[in-house]
Amino acid sequence: MVGRGFVDARGDAGQICGMSIAIDVVGGKWKMHLMWVLAEGPVRFGQIRRKLDGVSEKVLAENLRQLEASGVVHRELYAEVPPRVEYSLTPLGVELNKALAPLEIWGDQNRDALASRPGISAS
Amino acid sequence: MVGRGFVDARGDAGQICGMSIAIDVVGGKWKMHLMWVLAEGPVRFGQIRRKLDGVSEKVLAENLRQLEASGVVHRELYAEVPPRVEYSLTPLGVELNKALAPLEIWGDQNRDALASRPGISAS
DNA sequence: GGGGCTACTTACCAAGAGGTTCGAAATATG
DNA sequence: CATATTTCGAACCTCTTGGTAAGTAGCCCC
Numbered sequence: 001m002v003g004r005g006f007v008d009a010r011g012d013a014g015q016i017c018g019m020s021i022a023i024d025v026v027g028g029k030w031k032m033h034l035m036w037v038l039a040e041g042p043v044r045f046g047q048i049r050r051k052l053d054g055v056s057e058k059v060l061a062e063n064l065r066q067l068e069a070s071g072v073v074h075r076e077l078y079a080e081v082p083p084r085v086e087y088s089l090t091p092l093g094v095e096l097n098k099a100l101a102p103l104e105i106w107g108d109q110n111r112d113a114l115a116s117r118p119g120i121s122a123s
Numbered sequence: 124m125v126g127r128g129f130v131d132a133r134g135d136a137g138q139i140c141g142m143s144i145a146i147d148v149v150g151g152k153w154k155m156h157l158m159w160v161l162a163e164g165p166v167r168f169g170q171i172r173r174k175l176d177g178v179s180e181k182v183l184a185e186n187l188r189q190l191e192a193s194g195v196v197h198r199e200l201y202a203e204v205p206p207r208v209e210y211s212l213t214p215l216g217v218e219l220n221k222a223l224a225p226l227e228i229w230g231d232q233n234r235d236a237l238a239s240r241p242g243i244s245a246s
Numbered sequence: 247g248g249g250g251c252t253a254c255t256t257a258c259c260a261a262g263a264g265g266t267t268c269g270a271a272a273t274a275t276g
Numbered sequence: 277c278a279t280a281t282t283t284c285g286a287a288c289c290t291c292t293t294g295g296t297a298a299g300t301a302g303c304c305c306c
Contacts, residue, residue: 018230019155019223024243025230027150029294032142045253056295061254070240081303082252092233099229100142106222107141107148110215117193120147152264168283179265184284204272205282 025070025096030055030063032100035089038073039097042088072096148193148219153178153186155223158212161196162220165211195219 026032030052037043037051049060064087067073072093078084089097107114114120149155153175160166160174172183187210190196195216201207212220230237237243 017156017159018227018232018234019159021230021234021237021243022226023155025237032146033140036140036142057254058256058296059294062294066242070237070243077253080252081301082250083254083302085253092236095233096229099225102222102225103145104141106219107144109141110218111141111144113215114144114148114193119189120144120193169281180284181266181286182264185264200283203282204274205280206271206284208283 022096022099025067025072026100028063030059031067034060034063034067035072035093035097035100036104038087038089038093042076042086045085045087048087067093145219145222148190148195149223151186153182154190157183157186157190158195158216158220158223159227161210161212161216165199165209168208168210171210190216 026035033052034048037048043051045060045064048064049055049057052060064073064075068075072090074088074090074093076086076088078086149158156175157171160171166174168183168187171187172178172180175183187196187198191198195213197211197213197216199209199211201209
């Protein structure tokens with residue numbers, strides 16, 4: 001997990017930065033994108049996998065479980081055959097998504113300025 | 124870097140998610156905190172290191188260079204002995220920080236709800 | 247009976263992010 | 277002369293993250 005180990009990062013007030021917590025939740029390669037896909041409503045595992053071209057099933061399942069454990073994603077298992085699982089955002093997840101939006105907008109607006117920079121995949 | 128490899132993550136519109144770009148810039152263990160520290164004004168290397176208790180000098184220098192390469196941080200070297208280097212935010216960096224704020228607030232507001240969750244360091 | 251469907255799980259592997267240690271470079275101080 | 281200061285660069289190691297490939301579990305269809 002990306003945000004792990006931020007334990008000692010404190011601001012001037014002496015309390016742990018809220019950012020650390022956010023990164024603990026959505027840090028990693030796919031979690032933010034996952035939140036974005038989930039925002040559209042209940043989605044099935046296979047649907048997500050097709051939307052996020054490039055994720056391996058292992059990592060997708062892992063990340064979904066972690067988001068569920070963090071309380072931002074709800075997992076609903078239907079005991080059918082073949083099995084069906086639907087993922088959706090919890091109220092907390094919806095709030096998180098709202099907080100994520102400005103970052104999305106910033107990246108979008110400065111896409112051109114950043115595209116030429118090294119290490120940025122804005123092709 | 125955390126956000127690397129988001130190349131194939133596209134939304135319904137078919138364009139690359141602005142989030143990918145943002146993560147390319149501030150992904151990683153320390154970059155977001157770095158931005159937070161830099162927000163207070165020009166800071167010297169040693170000052171940052173003392174604020175972010177736990178960073179190794181190598182990683183701090185690395186991250187600062189990467190933020191500089193991304194255009195969100197300005198690095199001013201004074202040719203003195205011993206050398207003095209001051210870091211500050213560029214206008215782009217200031218904008219990024221604004222976009223980062225809601226995430227910080229979200230983490231802060233839901234600190235208690237998230238503290239009990241596994242893998243979250245909100246002690 | 248073989249193959250497909252879904253949503254995983256397990257084992258293994260590679261890449262890279264981060265940490266540790268050492269040293270450079272020039273000057274001031276004891 | 278030895279030491280301290282400050283900001284790193286280089287070498288080396290470790291641990292985590294993510295990717296690959298295979299297998300699992302029932303039921304359906306041909």
